Amino acid sequence: MLNISNLHAGIEEKKILKGINLEIKPGEVHAIMGPNGSGKSTLASVLAGRESFEVSDGAVQFMGKDLLELSPEDRAREGLFLAFQYPVEIPGVSTTNFIKTAVNETRKYRGQDPLDAVAFLKLMKERMKLVQIDQSLLSRSLNEGFSGGEKKRNEIFQMAMLEPKFAILDETDSGLDIDALRIVANGVNQLRSKDNAFLVVTHYQRLLEYIVPDFVHVLYNGRIVKSGTKELALELEERGYDFIKNEPQLVAQD
Amino acid sequence: MSKDTVQYFSDIYQQADQVKPLRAFQDQQMQQFTAWGLPGARHEEWKYARVASLFKNGIAYSFDMPGISETDIDPYRLPGTDKATELVFVNGQFNQALSAVRHDSSELTVLPLQQAAAGEHAKWIEENIGHSAKYHQDGINALNGAFAGHGLYLQVRKGRALEAPVYIYHVVDSRAGFILAQPRVLVHVQESAQVQLAEEYINIGGQDSLTNEVIEMVAEKDSVVDYYKIQNEGPNANHVGTTHIRQHGKCLTNSVTITLGGGMVRNNLNMIMESAHGESHMYGLSLLDGKTLADNHTIVDNAEPNCLSNELYKAIMDGESTGVSNGKIFVRKDAQKTNAYQSNKNILIGELASANTKPQLEIFADDVKCSHGCTVGRLDEEALFYLRARGIGEKSAKALLLHAFAVDVLEHIRHENLRAHVDRIISERLDFNF
Numbered sequence: 001m002l003n004i005s006n007l008h009a010g011i012e013e014k015k016i017l018k019g020i021n022l023e024i025k026p027g028e029v030h031a032i033m034g035p036n037g038s039g040k041s042t043l044a045s046v047l048a049g050r051e052s053f054e055v056s057d058g059a060v061q062f063m064g065k066d067l068l069e070l071s072p073e074d075r076a077r078e079g080l081f082l083a084f085q086y087p088v089e090i091p092g093v094s095t096t097n098f099i100k101t102a103v104n105e106t107r108k109y110r111g112q113d114p115l116d117a118v119a120f121l122k123l124m125k126e127r128m129k130l131v132q133i134d135q136s137l138l139s140r141s142l143n144e145g146f147s148g149g150e151k152k153r154n155e156i157f158q159m160a161m162l163e164p165k166f167a168i169l170d171e172t173d174s175g176l177d178i179d180a181l182r183i184v185a186n187g188v189n190q191l192r193s194k195d196n197a198f199l200v201v202t203h204y205q206r207l208l209e210y211i212v213p214d215f216v217h218v219l220y221n222g223r224i225v226k227s228g229t230k231e232l233a234l235e236l237e238e239r240g241y242d243f244i245k246n247e248p249q250l251v252a253q254d
Numbered sequence: 255m256s257k258d259t260v261q262y263f264s265d266i267y268q269q270a271d272q273v274k275p276l277r278a279f280q281d282q283q284m285q286q287f288t289a290w291g292l293p294g295a296r297h298e299e300w301k302y303a304r305v306a307s308l309f310k311n312g313i314a315y316s317f318d319m320p321g322i323s324e325t326d327i328d329p330y331r332l333p334g335t336d337k338a339t340e341l342v343f344v345n346g347q348f349n350q351a352l353s354a355v356r357h358d359s360s361e362l363t364v365l366p367l368q369q370a371a372a373g374e375h376a377k378w379i380e381e382n383i384g385h386s387a388k389y390h391q392d393g394i395n396a397l398n399g400a401f402a403g404h405g406l407y408l409q410v411r412k413g414r415a416l417e418a419p420v421y422i423y424h425v426v427d428s429r430a431g432f433i434l435a436q437p438r439v440l441v442h443v444q445e446s447a448q449v450q451l452a453e454e455y456i457n458i459g460g461q462d463s464l465t466n467e468v469i470e471m472v473a474e475k476d477s478v479v480d481y482y483k484i485q486n487e488g489p490n491a492n493h494v495g496t497t498h499i500r501q502h503g504k505c506l507t508n509s510v511t512i513t514l515g516g517g518m519v520r521n522n523l524n525m526i527m528e529s530a531h532g533e534s535h536m537y538g539l540s541l542l543d544g545k546t547l548a549d550n551h552t553i554v555d556n557a558e559p560n561c562l563s564n565e566l567y568k569a570i571m572d573g574e575s576t577g578v579s580n581g582k583i584f585v586r587k588d589a590q591k592t593n594a595y596q597s598n599k600n601i602l603i604g605e606l607a608s609a610n611t612k613p614q615l616e617i618f619a620d621d622v623k624c625s626h627g628c629t630v631g632r633l634d635e636e637a638l639f640y641l642r643a644r645g646i647g648e649k650s651a652k653a654l655l656l657h658a659f660a661v662d663v664l665e666h667i668r669h670e671n672l673r674a675h676v677d678r679i680i681s682e683r684l685d686f687n688f
Binding site: 048049050051052071072073075076077081082084087088090091092093098099101102103105106109141158162 | 634635636637639640641642643644645646647648650651654655657658659660661662
């Protein structure tokens, strides 16, 4: 589904990703962990097509297409979704109209007819239950004045509406209390299937108790320095990131 | 400003069949025009709107009524015309035949200005016409005054809250060439009356035109005035409009000025707060492209204490368009506890577009709250990325954000159908529909 090879990227002169290799297959959930500044969010942004980052080397294949050649909107329409770490507040744009535009532009790209008002409302009602999001929130301006938890739930709700093949959750757990975390994780789990895949970017192991990954990767200094199963996350939780930083072969690579 | 222009208008003025009741006022305005001439480039107030340049290629001022029919106006009618009063000016002259007064005469009086000035309203008109000249000592205001004889008088009767709006359509027929139109309107909103008044400008023929309008309004105690101005003409239509509202008693005014097209457009909006506890809200939205210049000048003059005024002017500029926002606030020495706020926000889309903004505060009282703020920028990149990351194309995403920017002003059009109408025009312009 997604194949990242030797990906190098940075912002202006600063190199952040220094050769990422990662393959994700349908049905898999991968977690990327790592200390602050290791490049986790940069990886998420580069995959989603944020233009402030420059890719200097490497390739990314997504569903057989060269992902890096696609505009951010075409990546989304092909089935890639990024749940933002900091969802943007946009006053004056109603959440409902925004999602309707997104759904219908995506359908148009895929050669499907736009959803009429009735079908759209039906879909929306059904998906709202997944993340226990309230109708009143959706008639308000996009994310404006939403609490941290409401913003994250809104991200997962959008994901449920757009039904992506591959979703990146960028620090979706940050700023969530335990109840909100459960709701969000529960929403994600209900959307998991053998046909889609997830990349969960997180700083803490906590989220992974609820969204159980098949693979865990540790990102440090722009590279994946360790990969394993969910047990690796527990080890990191116990020992902290210092044990990674202190491994001599990693220090030597700098 | 050439002598020829002054001579030209003096000659027409002499030939014109001047209306007796307004003669003294018109004579005095003609004298002022002769003395001042048209404002030139050195006139600070007219630095951007070079109005004199519009007179360079000949002037065609005519008292003849061209053949405009109701069907010519149909495509431009504002919503709800089964109940709204529609008043039509053609080439600057009030045209009763094309107008339809749908309010009861117990609520609204509609009269040609000269007729009103000859009858029972004579004294009031004499006392109130020309008040805007105190604030606009320039030839363009005076030129309108000199030819004010074919204007319109409106009176909203005491205690009556008009449910349906009053629309004024300013039609210029430029099919035969350049047209100068000079509409004059005098409005008396009596005690405790409420009115929604909207003005729209229509150029039929698409050749060069200049509409030079003065509308003066007196709002009495406890009245509520909603005033909407919608300018959506082609690039050949030029416009200088002065809206002068005096709050004679404590009252509430709400105005929205929408500029969507035109060549050179100058909007003067004056709020003269003559009574304590008055409240005035002024909103403006310009959506400009090509070489359009939209110059919004506002004046809020506080003479008495405890008044509130709030201004929000927004502009989106594409192409090589220019936006100007100039906001004057006077706080006279007795106007303690004045609250006066100004905000001006601009988004530049076109590489060659420009925004010019200038607040001017003259404060002579010591216990007041006045603020002004201004932003000039481009679209928020982060918001744009967020929308695109959801599969919304770049063009639609921009339209969505620009529409959101405009909504801030549009929501202050309190008449629902009119707001929807203007919203539709703007959405179509931004090429996006839900």
